[in-house]
Amino acid sequence: MSPAGVNGFVVGNTLFDKLWQAHEVTTLSERQSLLYVDRIFLHERTGSVALNGLLEKQRSVRRREHAFCTMDHIVDTLPGRGDDTLMPSGRDFIVATRHAAHETGIQLFDIADADQGIVHVISPELGIALPGLSLICPDSHTCTLGGLGALAWGVGSTEAEHALATSTLRVTRPQTMRVSFAGLLGAGVSAKDLILFTIRELSASGGAGSAIEFAGPAIDALPVEARLTLCNMATELSAFTGLIAPDQKVLDYCAGRRYAPQGQLWDQAAQHWQSLRSDQGAAFDQEHRFDIGSLKPQLSWGTSPQHCVDWDDAIPHVRDAPDASASAAWQRAQDYMGVTPGSQLSDYALDVAFIGSCTNSRLSDLQLAAAYLVRTGHKVAKGVKALCVPGSGQVKRAAEAEGLDDIFRSAGFEWREPGCSMCFFAGGESFGKGVRVASTTNRNFEGRQGLGVRTHIASPLTVVASACAGHLVADTIA
């Protein structure tokens, strides 16, 4: 929407409009612009292909100081790990990525690097992602960084190659959407529950092609890491990205980080970042409002993140599906998941509990889960395999300094090295067919965590409570 206005009234700009304008090099057509890309982050799964493509065509990285790479997707998370992984040919990806990063001269956070970790965990941690920056990565969860007020979105390998070669991307302008939350989250209810609820309400394609700004008192109250969790799953709405206007909490979070500006530059940046908010009266293509004051912990029952219920609600009947297509999808999902309509998720015994991934592997996630173990004194139930995988080297060291590793270990959790791990067969690890997993990850797709694996996505608190109960359950006394 242009500031010129409608019917003579001045209409303000949305946060997204401001970010778009700040990066617009030129317009290419009515809907497409050439956007300047401030930061590029790669990982060994898809980044290796982008870098190889560049080298094959004898192109170079136009601004190598703005490009970074990590090892997170394929690398093992087992102690004592190296280049070898359980994944067939996993080593090839790791070696090729290292070679290409050295050839092109970009900064690589290699396996043994103290700052190695999941791309969307380390980019805010190191100050590579900052408010107002445009950042791309060949990874759909790049929208995570919208939690800082960055314009960050996921692309394919070819587009990543384009950005590396030209510092720009040709982007079709998305629609704008605002999702406002009234009320405050109750005890034991987290940003993960909030985003699962939003996907359940709007559907897995409910944000298709939109840049979604999350706003309202519930968002203002969220700590920065929780905002990253929330925006992380904007892609599960099929959105272009998620965004939250940066506030003082975000500025405090970013200050002093390795790649963040310092001194006078910091003051200048901080002043600019405070203008990054939607103006009063700014018009969005779509608006949604939810009152979340009485929101309960959410649990997924099916094979799409939209297949969620309040943790103590019954699994829906196929006959209640909104249309024929959903009805078929629900039936398939219930068959795959081995769940019966009318039953509750707490009726199902658990085989595995997983805490980790770019959604929920930050220090605050681990603190929350560990606090549950300390408060209740509960141990992981017999027969349940439980894993905790910190999102980065920094998270791991900070957790260990607080003794969280001991709490997890003595409760029966494995304590791993940082990486994407069991979110999707990373490192070649999988759970068996029919195995039921409570997982803090973002996708419960068929086969996502391995062939025939039944994934229930939930918050860290719900996962740790379920691990100890031996069946799916929320912590209702938090």
Next chain:
Amino acid sequence: MTPFTQHRGVALPLLRDNIDTDAIIPSREMRTVSRSGLAAGLFAPWRYLDPDARTLNPDFALNQAEYSGASILLAGDNFGCGSSREHAVWALMESGFRAIIAPSFATIFRNNALRNGVLTVALEQHDLDELVDWVTMDPAAHTIQLDLEACSIEFDSERDKKVFSVDPTARDMLLQGLDEIGLTEQSMDLVSRFEEQDQIRRPWVYLASD
């Protein structure tokens, strides 16, 4: 990139909503650091009864003789959601698919398809249903003709062609088989000029080059 102007082919219906890129090609099937060697992994979880042993699932349309050589995919809403892996497009291409018709697509998938010369057509559900009805009557004989110049889909000669709309920039790229990087490289003076001005507006963005 291979230009896309017109294409006639057998159409394969796979009418589930929200077909994600993990279903199109699971992570464990992406075995080489390249854009090829992916065809055998296409729809692996559905196509094989046992993906490790490659035992074919006879109930899956891709394995049925009447759909042999299919090059157009008819799919459900929000096709290609989930992971950004471009391998999903490469696996479809390597298996002979040139176009996908669905009510809607996930943005990253659609962009990836475009950059590889694969046409994605967003078609209203009722129009798609008509195509599916006709195709399934006799899949091998009832081929579909896609014309990107005219933005039309020709199927049953007794029925009107379906007309679709496509972003004009995307259409040009497909018709001419343009290499986007090469195209943008012609505008690098604009990029340099943007940087000069931007370094005054947002100096903190520009990190020191060592």
